[in-house]
Amino acid sequence: MSVKRLLEAFASDFQAMGGRALLQSIRLAEGRALCAEVLAIAPPLVDGISNAELAAAMGADLILLNGYNVLQPQVMGFPSAGDLDLGWMRLPVGAGTTLAQVKTWTGRPIGLNLEPISEPEQATRAAGRLATPENARRAVEQGADFIVITGNPRTGVTGHGIAAAVAAIRQAIGRDPIILAGKMHQAGADEPVISEQDIEAWMAGGADGVLIPLPGTVPGVTETEAARLAARVHQAGGLVMGTIGTSQEGASPSVIEQLALAGKRIGVDIFHIGDAGLMGIAFPENIYTLSLAIRGRRHTWRGMAASLYR
Numbered sequence: 001m002s003v004k005r006l007l008e009a010f011a012s013d014f015q016a017m018g019g020r021a022l023l024q025s026i027r028l029a030e031g032r033a034l035c036a037e038v039l040a041i042a043p044p045l046v047d048g049i050s051n052a053e054l055a056a057a058m059g060a061d062l063i064l065l066n067g068y069n070v071l072q073p074q075v076m077g078f079p080s081a082g083d084l085d086l087g088w089m090r091l092p093v094g095a096g097t098t099l100a101q102v103k104t105w106t107g108r109p110i111g112l113n114l115e116p117i118s119e120p121e122q123a124t125r126a127a128g129r130l131a132t133p134e135n136a137r138r139a140v141e142q143g144a145d146f147i148v149i150t151g152n153p154r155t156g157v158t159g160h161g162i163a164a165a166v167a168a169i170r171q172a173i174g175r176d177p178i179i180l181a182g183k184m185h186q187a188g189a190d191e192p193v194i195s196e197q198d199i200e201a202w203m204a205g206g207a208d209g210v211l212i213p214l215p216g217t218v219p220g221v222t223e224t225e226a227a228r229l230a231a232r233v234h235q236a237g238g239l240v241m242g243t244i245g246t247s248q249e250g251a252s253p254s255v256i257e258q259l260a261l262a263g264k265r266i267g268v269d270i271f272h273i274g275d276a277g278l279m280g281i282a283f284p285e286n287i288y289t290l291s292l293a294i295r296g297r298r299h300t301w302r303g304m305a306a307s308l309y310r
Contacts, residue, residue: 003017003024003025004028006033007029010310014145019175020175022109022178023208031264031268032294034062035060035064035273036062036063036273036281037274037275038050038051038064039280040065040067040094040112042279044092044280050077050094050102051076051281052075052102054284055282055287059290059303061109063110064110064112064148065099065111068129070138071128073096073099074093075094075101075102076093078102078105079092079094080097082095098143099139099142107308110145111144111146111148113129113150113152114139115149116130116131116164118156125155131149132165132169133168133171133172137173147169147173147177148180148211149166150184150211151188154188156187156189157189159183159191162182163198163204164205166179170207178208180207180210183213184211185218193221194212194221194229199229200236203237208238209240209269212226213242214263214271215259215263216248216255216258216262217244223262226242230267231267240270241269241271242270242272244259244271245272246274247274247277250282250283253285257289271290271294273286273287
């Protein structure tokens with residue numbers, strides 16, 4: 001059976017796709033895939049629904065959960081036994097909600113961030129968020145379609161640490177699940193956000209794609225340099241995820257449009273928008289703006305309007 005390009009795939013198509021098929025579906029979309037990052041443990045922006053559902057409704061094709069703990073699954077906004085009763089309403093805390101449930105409810109492929117944090121810092125971080133082979137296996141068992149090996153602010157995650165984690169995790173989970181690698185900012189490490197040596201190491205370890213900050217999001221990442229790095233990723237057979245991970249997901253729509261077009265020029269395959277519009281999700285209007293900028297109303301509205309029964 002031929003793989004549908006992401007632009008035309010529905011919930012039933014995503015349910016049937018393995019990692020290799022999803023990768024091909026993204027590739028066939030030719031730079032028109034949108035990934036929205038959502039902080040799993042942040043309260044919903046709108047009462048009664050989760051931020052993951054809101055992101056999907058505004059045009060996101062892929063949902064990336066930040067802060068998801070594979071040892072204690074939780075996605076705020078989903079109903080659970082631990083919901084808070086405020087009298088006039090219930091606050092759904094999503095205790096026990098897994099990646100698979102988020103995928104079923106949104107109809108979108110779901111991924112999560114795992115972080116290769118060095119041992120001295122691990123004690124201050126949730127064990128279920130670390131980029132270990134065991135956690136990666138748990139994530140796949142819980143329904144992950146893709147895993148992003150990256151670092152949040154002040155984690156000290158390095159390119160070398162990402163390379164080691166990619167290689168170990170690829171060996172642990174096999175070839176099918178998608179692995180993306182890289183940083184959206186320096187993550188507290190005293191080194192460049194990305195280098196050609198990083199790309200070579202990540203791809204050699206088994207990454208399917210590389211994160212490159214969109215020109216205009218990180219100081220010094222110019223279009224010329226980003227295009228050169230993106231070309232290197234493509235030459236190695238990988239995909240490029242162009243990221244907005246510096247809180248500009250809360251900027252004006254005109255900024256989002258400029259970042260989107262810069263991404264087109266450098267060769268981005270997946271456009272990422274971060275979770276810090278305020279706290280937990282990009283401004284919903286900016287998810288929509290990004291979608292319009294990279295593929296217009298026709299494809300945006302189809303994804304927004306499609307029934308989960310399709």
